[in-house]
Amino acid sequence: MNTYRLYFSPGACSLAVHIALEETGVPFELVAVPIPEGAHLRPEYLEINPKGRVPALAIPGEARVLTELPAIMTLIARHPSRTLNMLPPDPLDEARCNEWIAWLAGWVHGAGFGALWRPGRYAADESLHPAVSAQGKRTIEAAFAQIGRMFADERPYALPYGYSIVDPFLFVLYRWGKLIGLPMDEAYEGWTASARRVLARPAVQRALGREGITFAC
Numbered sequence: 001m002n003t004y005r006l007y008f009s010p011g012a013c014s015l016a017v018h019i020a021l022e023e024t025g026v027p028f029e030l031v032a033v034p035i036p037e038g039a040h041l042r043p044e045y046l047e048i049n050p051k052g053r054v055p056a057l058a059i060p061g062e063a064r065v066l067t068e069l070p071a072i073m074t075l076i077a078r079h080p081s082r083t084l085n086m087l088p089p090d091p092l093d094e095a096r097c098n099e100w101i102a103w104l105a106g107w108v109h110g111a112g113f114g115a116l117w118r119p120g121r122y123a124a125d126e127s128l129h130p131a132v133s134a135q136g137k138r139t140i141e142a143a144f145a146q147i148g149r150m151f152a153d154e155r156p157y158a159l160p161y162g163y164s165i166v167d168p169f170l171f172v173l174y175r176w177g178k179l180i181g182l183p184m185d186e187a188y189e190g191w192t193a194s195a196r197r198v199l200a201r202p203a204v205q206r207a208l209g210r211e212g213i214t215f216a217c
């Protein structure tokens with residue numbers, strides 16, 4: 001293998017990595033691991049990524065795939081052949097970028113959507129699942145309100161630096177917000193304007209197309 005290989009499921013958080021690969025021009029190939037079909041739990045995938053999750057990135061010359069979205073995004077953003085800088089060079093700006101990514105991955109994705117869609121991760125007792133899911137939805141709504149307030153100043157992208165690895169991840173979460181029926185356009189005008197800006201990027205269109213996703217906002 002002499003190119004990166006992204007293991008993804010259409011529309012999952014791996015879409016953010018897919019977009020970053022398209023944006024930076026880092027050569028890669030795609031391997032679909034459709035979660036709705038349970039492909040992420042098949043022995044052949046668990047041999048590649050024992051965590052049974054996407055994204056996973058196979059790296060030329062590395063025996064083990066790289067997992068965890070923040071780690072993968074950072075590696076791509078630093079790739080020597082990148083044609084776009086999606087990680088700010090200034091240390092404080094970079095820390096702000098990491099601040100966003102850590103919060104989105106750990107809290108909004110994990111505690112929010114993880115609890116909503118996968119309550120079994122948080123409580124073995126099935127009778128508690130509706131309550132766990134409901135709490136996940138509340139976590140998402142509170143986090144989205146916070147994101148909405150950040151974009152109320154009409155900033156084009158999440159960071160003052162400009163387009164960064166935060167934006168594709170925010171875009172995925174924005175899309176999920178629509179999927180769970182939140183009134184994204186009406187409730188979060190500034191965020192919606194930014195999501196539209198991201199959606200219009202040719203790299204994003206390519207990634208959506210390759211994942212078979214039609215999306216408008």
Ligand SMILES: N[C@@H](CCC(=O)N[C@@H](CS)C(=O)NCC(=O)O)C(=O)O
Nearest residue numbers: 012013052053054055068069070105
């Ligand atoms: N902490 C991981 C979370 C990855 C994750 O949960 N990915 C989801 C897709 S968005 C997944 O693989 N889900 C499998 C499942 O729900 O069983 C990361 O940041 O990469």
